Amino acid sequence: MRLVAVNRRRLGLAALAVALCVLAGCGQAPDGVLPGYVEGEFVYVASKLGGRLDVLPAVKGSRIAAGEPLFILEHDYEQKALDMAEADLAQAENTLRDKEKGLRAEEIDQLVASLNRARVIKSLAEIEHSRRENLYASGSVSKEELDKARTEHESSQAWVRELEAKLATGKLPQRIDQIMAARAAVDAARAGVAQARWNLEQKIQAAPVSGLVFDILHYVGEWVAASSPVAVLLPPENVKVRFFVPEALVASVSPGQRILVARDGIPEPVEAVVDYISTQAEYAPPVIFSQGFREKLVFLVEARFAPEAARTMHPGQPVDVRLAGVSQGTPQP
Structure with a gap:
């Protein structure tokens, strides 16, 4: 069992990314092009139990598959507790068998x-x-x-x-009440084994999802408090683009619609599929004010990439989004 917290972590990257775009001279956006930025929904992996961090095979910036070792906390006590619980279970089962056979x-x-x-x-x-x-x-x-x-x-x-x-x-066999008591003892011993095994598994954490090891928050030898994240993962399916659509264009955007996303230094745009459109209008954030956007009502829109394309995206990265001439369907890299 593990504690996994999913955080829509923005880190101020939204404002920073588009601000840099403006400072770089974006100014008036070309017709049909909307400024946006890449965002990631991060998975924070922690243990419900505290302890010293003994093993950290995960490397920041590398990719990890679900089920691969992520980190290991000291667990001698939990291992011995499991051994003891299993011995108690074996004893209880032997007692029950003895009472059942006379x-x-x-x-x-x-x-x-x-x-x-x-x-x-x-x-x-x-x-x-x-x-x-x-x-x-x-x-x-x-x-x-x-x-x-x-x-x-x-x-x-x-x-x-x-x-x-x-x-x-x-x-x-012995009296039914003695057999029932022995069966209850076996059930209690099994519950003790399950609890001891859960405690041990909390100290030996594997990656709950496949993705990028975005950050490491503790290192070998440090004391990790209970529920304190050790590693931050970014699954490709949690990478998305966020952009603001003017009120006059929002009616032309619908969930499932394909869009084209362009990045600096990459000649070919990639596709994404719209999966969220805000129901609340807002004024264009000051950071994306330009001659074309100033004092206009806009709606927040989010779209997700295909996994292959998502692996090449970086949270906070400024992008240009184009709506025109794109059909609906599944995103392609």
């Missing part, structure tokens, strides 16, 4: 052996009781000897029944 095999074997011995004694007692009855009928033994044989016979029968009951009970 007595161990060795204990069952012991009961079976005792039962077999009791059955032999019962057979001998039954034979002796029958013999004593015959002897008593012939007057060869006393009443006391017959009663003793009868008692031993009945006692051996009771012993066999007792051992048979113990064997049947031993093959059953």
